Amino acid sequence: MAARLAAGPIRRRVERVTDAAAAEVRDRAPDGKQWVTEPSEHPRHWHAEMDGASIPENVSYKVPRATYIPKGRGEDGKAVNPGGGWQSIPGWDFAARPRDPRLPDYQSVNCGCRSVPIPGALARATHTTPVVVRPGRVSSSVVCDYNRVVEAEFGSSADAGAHFMGLAAAVVAARYR
Structure with a gap:
């Protein structure tokens, strides 16, 4: 039963959440x-x-x-x-x-x-990974593949972070509770 749920409704739900998170990241991402x-x-x-x-x-x-x-x-x-x-x-x-x-x-x-x-450089560099179904776990990720994106998110000694991915995750998590 768990395998059927993971392959169907749960997988689709994970895809929706991941897509929503990616859209939120794109909206919040700084330009390049x-x-x-x-x-x-x-x-x-x-x-x-x-x-x-x-x-x-x-x-x-x-x-x-x-x-x-x-x-x-x-x-x-x-x-x-x-x-x-x-x-x-x-x-x-x-x-x-x-x-x-x-x-x-x-x-x-x-x-x-x-x-x-x-404009939109980091938004264009944001994508989702395919949903992976494993016993007891269904997962997917949002990835922003751009030069120095970690510094853009968290900041450095010279710059403040934008926290665009963390904020997007919080917004989407609250929406899907």
Whole structure:
């Protein structure tokens, strides 16, 4: 009897709940944004690395850090950065957009990059998994497959989370009690 219920009415109910949760997630999901490096004669190479990076709108870009190392010789007499200039260093500078006031001057001054909105990016990346029927359990999931979606949901040290999936789950759970 349990197998028949799981294969029929219970399966359909799980599908309805999962579809409702996915629709709620899509309604609450933040938009996306994409870093676009403007073509120029000499763009900052760490900004060129960012070109095309798509992330949720409520999350900061992680721009590679750099430092200026002058041409010269170290204490051991060996050449240090023989050509002189900017070198990437470990770490990130966080920015909501290019030229963000939080960025250090070397990242923002004369930067020609821009951030392009991507409406509905996370909503389009949301889908449901097929219903799986096992003895004593019928399940399905709602999945949002997008770059840095965990930070979009829960936040990070630089950003607040949107909690769009958690809120959607709470709304749908209350509706189907």
